[in-house]
Amino acid sequence: MTGSVLDKIGVLCIAIVGFQLCRFLFRAVYNNFLANFLGLSSVNLKETGKWAVVTGATDGIGKAYAELLAKKGLNIVLVSRTQSKLENVATYIESNYNVETKTIAVNFTQLEHTYHLIEKQLTGLDIGILINNVGMSYPYPEYFLDLKNNEEIYDNIIKCNIYSVTNMCKIVMPGMVERRRGVVVNLSSTAAQIPSPLLTVYSASKAYVDKFSADLASEYSKYGITVQCILPGYVATNMSKIKSSTWMAPSPLKYVGEALKTVGVQQKSTGYYPHTLLVGVVHTLESISPKLSRWLVIRTMENIRSRALKRANRTN
Numbered sequence: 001m002t003g004s005v006l007d008k009i010g011v012l013c014i015a016i017v018g019f020q021l022c023r024f025l026f027r028a029v030y031n032n033f034l035a036n037f038l039g040l041s042s043v044n045l046k047e048t049g050k051w052a053v054v055t056g057a058t059d060g061i062g063k064a065y066a067e068l069l070a071k072k073g074l075n076i077v078l079v080s081r082t083q084s085k086l087e088n089v090a091t092y093i094e095s096n097y098n099v100e101t102k103t104i105a106v107n108f109t110q111l112e113h114t115y116h117l118i119e120k121q122l123t124g125l126d127i128g129i130l131i132n133n134v135g136m137s138y139p140y141p142e143y144f145l146d147l148k149n150n151e152e153i154y155d156n157i158i159k160c161n162i163y164s165v166t167n168m169c170k171i172v173m174p175g176m177v178e179r180r181r182g183v184v185v186n187l188s189s190t191a192a193q194i195p196s197p198l199l200t201v202y203s204a205s206k207a208y209v210d211k212f213s214a215d216l217a218s219e220y221s222k223y224g225i226t227v228q229c230i231l232p233g234y235v236a237t238n239m240s241k242i243k244s245s246t247w248m249a250p251s252p253l254k255y256v257g258e259a260l261k262t263v264g265v266q267q268k269s270t271g272y273y274p275h276t277l278l279v280g281v282v283h284t285l286e287s288i289s290p291k292l293s294r295w296l297v298i299r300t301m302e303n304i305r306s307r308a309l310k311r312a313n314r315t316n
Helices: 002-037 060-071 083-097 114-122 150-179 200-223 252-260 273-288 290-315
Strands: 051-055 075-080 101-105 127-132 182-187 225-230
Touching: 051 060, 051 150, 060 075, 060 083, 060 127, 060 252, 075 083, 075 114, 083 101, 101 114, 114 150, 127 150, 150 182, 150 200, 150 225, 182 200, 200 225, 273 290
Parallel strands: 051 075, 051 127, 075 101, 127 182, 182 225
Antiparallel strands: none
8 A cells, every 4th residue: 555655656756857847848948949930029129119228338248239229220329438439339330220329428337427417318218128238247256355456346346237227227117117118128147047156246246137127027017018137148248258259158249139039038038048058057967966066166267267367467
């Protein structure tokens, strides 16, 4: 009798594990392939409004978002620190995509007057899309207490990664609520999802973006606003210091092209299937042996740190 009960329990456990595995595989196939193939995205980006606002818009992922949204016919507000770079990107977009642009030069690490200036410049625009891309990381991976100038760097990371997302949403979303349409894309990082020693403050700031986005999506979906959190892995940008693109570290245009397909399909996404695989592998290893997982990550980060310090010493 006991053996029969145990057999039934075993079959039930196998069935549950099998169901969860099938559910995971179906969700992965649907989110990354099937939904886009069938055109099931519920958001027509062109119909959200006349303007898209992109922060950190002069390089990397932000520039790619600006270019690909312009390609869809949206006018672009470019927000970044350096006016000359803003003007170069604006000229390129206007000449190639026949849309209007507007530039706002601000330093997101300086809070005084920054958001008042942005709000003033955005007044009256029909903004349908907000891309909160601007962000800062460490100059190289380092232990929390050992990073040089850590007081200034940590303060700037918090201002740039947390304050910017929060305040830009406060500025832009009231108009979206009034019009009952809009898309907000907040850029987090895979560092928020996986162990990230030697990037402690950066990864924690990106975890804020993830949580903030999830709850904001719940609050404002009834107003027709789509809030998405994108959590990229490595992309070949100046920030990552990767010069040549690869399958795992794509070019910004390749990455954003894939990420845009997930708007309206996934509320939270790495935006790029190979990055989803990477996170899945790390989570699997973490579930098998958290200690081994963290040991491997910290060894990897220490190697990156060592190479960065050697390069710095050669240039000094």
